Amino acid sequence: MKRLFDILHRLLPFGFVLLCAVLPSYAQQTTPGTAQNNPVQQNRQKTSSLQQRLDSLQKRVETFSATDTRRMDALLALSKEYLTVDADKAMRTAETALDIAKKLGLTEYIAASKNAVGVAARVQGLYAVAASLHFDALALSKTAQNQEAIGTALHSIGRVYEVQRENEKALTYLRQALEIRESLVNLSEIAETMHYMGNCFGNQRQFDSAMKYYTRALLIRRELFEARGIGTLTNNIGWLFRLQQRYDTALTLFQQAYTIFDSLEDTRGKALSLDNIGIIYFQQKQYGQSIETLERALNFAEIAHDRREINDLYAALANSNEAFGAFKEANAYRKMRDALKDSLFNERSAKLVAELNSRYEDEKREQQIKILQLDAEQSRLQRYLWAALGVLSIGALGVLWYNNRSKSKRNKELHVQKKEIQERSADLEKMNVKMQDVNHELAAAYEEADALNSHLTDTLQALQFEKANADGLLLNILPAAIAERLKNGEQSFAQRYSATTILFADLVGFTQLAASMAPEELVQILSEVFVMFDNVLERNGCEKIKTIGDCYMMASGLPQERPDHARVAANTAFELLVELNKFNEQFRTELRLRIGIHTGPVVAGVIGRKKFAFDIWGDTVNIASRMESHGEAGKIHCTEDFYMLLKDDFLFEARGEVEIKGRGTMQTFFMVGSAKEHSTDAISLTL
Numbered sequence: 001m002k003r004l005f006d007i008l009h010r011l012l013p014f015g016f017v018l019l020c021a022v023l024p025s026y027a028q029q030t031t032p033g034t035a036q037n038n039p040v041q042q043n044r045q046k047t048s049s050l051q052q053r054l055d056s057l058q059k060r061v062e063t064f065s066a067t068d069t070r071r072m073d074a075l076l077a078l079s080k081e082y083l084t085v086d087a088d089k090a091m092r093t094a095e096t097a098l099d100i101a102k103k104l105g106l107t108e109y110i111a112a113s114k115n116a117v118g119v120a121a122r123v124q125g126l127y128a129v130a131a132s133l134h135f136d137a138l139a140l141s142k143t144a145q146n147q148e149a150i151g152t153a154l155h156s157i158g159r160v161y162e163v164q165r166e167n168e169k170a171l172t173y174l175r176q177a178l179e180i181r182e183s184l185v186n187l188s189e190i191a192e193t194m195h196y197m198g199n200c201f202g203n204q205r206q207f208d209s210a211m212k213y214y215t216r217a218l219l220i221r222r223e224l225f226e227a228r229g230i231g232t233l234t235n236n237i238g239w240l241f242r243l244q245q246r247y248d249t250a251l252t253l254f255q256q257a258y259t260i261f262d263s264l265e266d267t268r269g270k271a272l273s274l275d276n277i278g279i280i281y282f283q284q285k286q287y288g289q290s291i292e293t294l295e296r297a298l299n300f301a302e303i304a305h306d307r308r309e310i311n312d313l314y315a316a317l318a319n320s321n322e323a324f325g326a327f328k329e330a331n332a333y334r335k336m337r338d339a340l341k342d343s344l345f346n347e348r349s350a351k352l353v354a355e356l357n358s359r360y361e362d363e364k365r366e367q368q369i370k371i372l373q374l375d376a377e378q379s380r381l382q383r384y385l386w387a388a389l390g391v392l393s394i395g396a397l398g399v400l401w402y403n404n405r406s407k408s409k410r411n412k413e414l415h416v417q418k419k420e421i422q423e424r425s426a427d428l429e430k431m432n433v434k435m436q437d438v439n440h441e442l443a444a445a446y447e448e449a450d451a452l453n454s455h456l457t458d459t460l461q462a463l464q465f466e467k468a469n470a471d472g473l474l475l476n477i478l479p480a481a482i483a484e485r486l487k488n489g490e491q492s493f494a495q496r497y498s499a500t501t502i503l504f505a506d507l508v509g510f511t512q513l514a515a516s517m518a519p520e521e522l523v524q525i526l527s528e529v530f531v532m533f534d535n536v537l538e539r540n541g542c543e544k545i546k547t548i549g550d551c552y553m554m555a556s557g558l559p560q561e562r563p564d565h566a567r568v569a570a571n572t573a574f575e576l577l578v579e580l581n582k583f584n585e586q587f588r589t590e591l592r593l594r595i596g597i598h599t600g601p602v603v604a605g606v607i608g609r610k611k612f613a614f615d616i617w618g619d620t621v622n623i624a625s626r627m628e629s630h631g632e633a634g635k636i637h638c639t640e641d642f643y644m645l646l647k648d649d650f651l652f653e654a655r656g657e658v659e660i661k662g663r664g665t666m667q668t669f670f671m672v673g674s675a676k677e678h679s680t681d682a683i684s685l686t687l
Contacts, residue, residue, distance in 0.1 A: 030580070036409030050265040053081060072097045072109050079116050083123060084228075084266050091120035111140035111149050115156055125308060125524075131160045151180035155193050165528065167200040174200070188229075191220035195233055202240055205582075210240055219462055228269070235273050242280060251280045271300035271309050278316060279588075287324035294320060311340055311521065319588065334516050344592050494605030500557035501569035501599040501642065502621055503542075504628035505533070505576055507550040508592040526550060529591070532579050540572045545616055552629070555616060558604050564647040566599050570671060573597065573636045596628025597638040597671075599645060626660045627668065636671040643669045 057078040064071035075097035082090035118133035119285035134156040141149035158173035174197050181189045198213035212236050221229035238253030254276045261269030274297035281290035294317050301309040314337035321330035507529065514522050531554055537544050541562075544551045556572070557565030573595050580593050600620035606612050623639060631637030643652055651673030660666045 016027045017187070022054070054078070057081060066100060067104060067351065069104075069106070070108065072100055072106075072113070075100075076112060076116050079120065083120065084268050084304075087120050087123040088305070091117055091124070094120055099389075101583045107140050107144050108146055108149060111144070111146070112152070114140070115149075115153055118156055118160075122156075127160055127164055131157060134160065138515070147180055148184055151177045151184070151186075151189065154180065155189070155196075158193075159196055162196050162199055164531075165203055166531075167203050170200050171197060178458075187220050188224055188226060189224075189393065191217040191224075191229060194220075195229070195236070199236065202236070202243070205243070207240055209246060211237070214240070227260055228264055228266060231257050231264065231266070231269055231273075234260065235276065238276060242276065242283075245283075247280050247284055251277060254280065267300045267304040268306050268309070271297045271304060271306060274300065274348075274521075275313060275316065280321070282316070282320050282323070287320050290320040291317065291324060307340065311337060314340065315588070338516060338518070340518065396453075494603050495559075495602050497561060497567060498601045498602065499561070499563075499599070499660070500555055500602050500616075500620065501565045501597060502602065502616070502624035503554050503556070503569050503573060504596045504625050505554075505573075506594045506628055507552075508594050508633040509590055510550040513589065513591070525587070525589070528581060528587075529580070532583060533576060534620040536572060536575050536579055540568055540569060540575070542572050555602070555604075558602070558616070566642060567649065569597060569599075569644055570650055572638075573671070574674060577634070579634075592633040594628055594631045594633050595636045596624050596626065596631050597636060597642050598624035598627055599639070599642045623660075623663065627661065630658055630660060632669075632670075638671055639666045640668055640669070643671075646671075 028464065034541070047180060048273040051247060057074055060074040061078060064074065073092055076149045079090045079097070094113055096114035098117060101109035101113050115132045115137040118130040118137065121127075121133065122130035135152050137224055138150065138153035138157065141153055154173045154177035158170045158177060161167075161170035161173065174193050178190065178193045178197070178425070181193055194213045194217040196219065198210045201207075201210035201213065218230065218233045218237075234253050235257035238250045238257065240249035241247075241253065254273050258270055258273040258277070261273060273295050278290045278294035279298060281287070281293060294313055298310065298313045298317065300311055314333045318330045318333040318337065320334065322326070362495070379555050386676060459589055507526075510526070519523070530547060530552060537554055540556075542554050542556045543558060545552070545555055554569075556569040560566070576595070577593055580591060583589065584591055598620055600618070600623070602616045602618040603619050604614070627637045627639060637655070638652075646652075650671055652669040653672050655668045655670055657665045658668045660668075
């Protein structure tokens with residue numbers, strides 16, 4: 001099979017030809033983009049088979065007693081089946097299996113149940129809870145030395161990072177999972193991991209790599225006749241073509257995926273494929289077909305109780321109706337989106353997070369108790385050793401005293417000497433036996449001491465691991481150099497930097513977006529944008545200072561000074577604009593970025609004792625902020641000082657004199673192009 005994979009990889013340039021050769025022949029004459037029959041009636045006719053599967057598994061659960069492992073097997077199978085129709089029921093079913101596994105103390109079932117609860121949490125968007133449960137499952141599986149379960153936990157952790165677009169972290173865990181699954185020759189799980197590795201490469205626009213993994217996974221799914229996996233991969237390959245604006249090919253694949261999901265009665269899958277078809281029609285300006293298809297998708301999403309998909313479809317229908325000129329309907333969908341409250345979602349999130357915090361505190365207290373017990377055991381061992389040494393000393397003194405007494409009597413009672421020698425020999429023999437017993441006890445004591453030392457070593461390693469975690473958290477808050485100074489005992493301090501570049505970036509349009517979104521969704525989008533910005537800064541060697549609402553502040557040239565601080569800030573500004581464009585395309589948003597830059601001296605330092613923060617001050621910071629507030633959306637507004645540093649390397653447009661609040665009239669510029677040595681023509685940014 002590996003040889004076949006290599007041959008297919010060489011044929012990837014002929015992507016669609018190869019795709020047509022391996023895709024299933026499930027497509028029928030009916031096109032899912034048009035509603036020839038009532039979709040609700042079609043769904044009712046087909047749900048009987050799905051309900052039969054659910055009823056059969058439920059009866060199997062009730063067949064076995066609470067102490068029978070087959071009951072947990074049935075619960076986990078039922079939870080997996082529920083994932084396609086109701087993630088909340090899937091979570092509650094897996095939690096029931098977890099409660100039974102904990103009562104029975106079955107480590108492997110505890111790990112499997114935690115992993116199942118984590119999967120359901122991920123589907124509902126509870127990413128932190130899901131990651132914690134999967135890491136617990138990984139630790140338990142390693143203790144049990146269960147390679148298959150280790151591979152499953154690693155795969156699940158990778159999936160949590162993949163859905164949050166943290167692609168490099170996701171690939172790290174997915175590659176480990178793939179290595180284990182290949183060693184176990186579990187073809188279905190190999191295909192599953194390859195599938196989501198393809199998602200990671202697709203998120204990064206590495207289309208060749210994504211298609212390579214999708215194609216390998218699809219071949220395995222076809223070999224095993226796994227229809228749901230074939231449908232999901234068909235849908236994802238269509239997604240790749242849609243990202244490349246190859247809409248006709250993408251539309252064909254989404255329609256084939258719909259047909260497969262329809263045959264499986266997978267309502268969530270049908271909603272997703274129809275959502276993608278509706279997006280294609282929208283991008284082709286076929287707004288009427290887009291609305292009709294998205295309404296069918298909404299019907300399936302509501303049947304499946306998939307609130308995240310319902311929320312996305314409300315937004316898509318609002319956009320399509322607005323483009324079609326149906327402003328009343330567009331406004332109605334926006335109001336429905338605003339009214340959608342996911343209270344159960346938030347309650348379950350709070351409950352699970354509280355349980356995780358409680359468990360952490362319990363483990364922390366247990367660790368402290370164990371340390372105190374170890375100290376007490378050490379003290380007891382020391383007292384025992386001293387007592388043993390005392391017995392040996394008394395015995396030795398007794399022998400000396402007895403020898404001296406024997407010698408004094410030897411001359412007087414020679415005829416009794418033999419008898420005394422015999423008695424003394426007998427006493428010495430008894431003492432020798434006692435000495436051997438003491439030696440055995442000392443050996444056991446030393447062995448116990450070694451065990452205690454080993455235990456103390458393990459405890460110390462655990463504490464060092466916790467310290468490493470704390471250090472990692474500190475590095476997420478402060479620059480490494482500043483964090484090191486705080487760890488060395490410094491508290492409030494400041495330092496002057498003579499040459500830095502300060503950049504402010506404000507999200508234009510975010511306030512309007514906030515008015516039409518639920519608070520948790522708003523925070524999620526803002527978080528994803530700022531995480532994307534953090535990655536850009538990390539690649540370019542800049543330092544994030546803080547966020548102020550929807551404004552992002554960074555610096556180049558501190559805390560480590562560097563002569564190229566202005567060039568680094570310029571490259572970072574261009575990359576922020578490009579990445580936001582990709583974000584808008586992917587999430588169908590219309591956010592724009594207004595950037596202001598100035599270069600000069602600043603003072604940087606840490607203030608506060610409890611909620612301390614690293615910050616910067618000075619006129620340079622104020623002017624950079626003014627450049628942002630007086631700038632224009634989609635443009636990089638900078639001062640003459642910044643222009644003078646980079647005028648020979650980058651392209652600028654003079655804006656002329658601008659009245660800057662608090663500074664008077666200033667000559668400012670727009671930076672509009674990349675470095676001249678990379679192109680002989682002017683490169684304009686149209687964002």
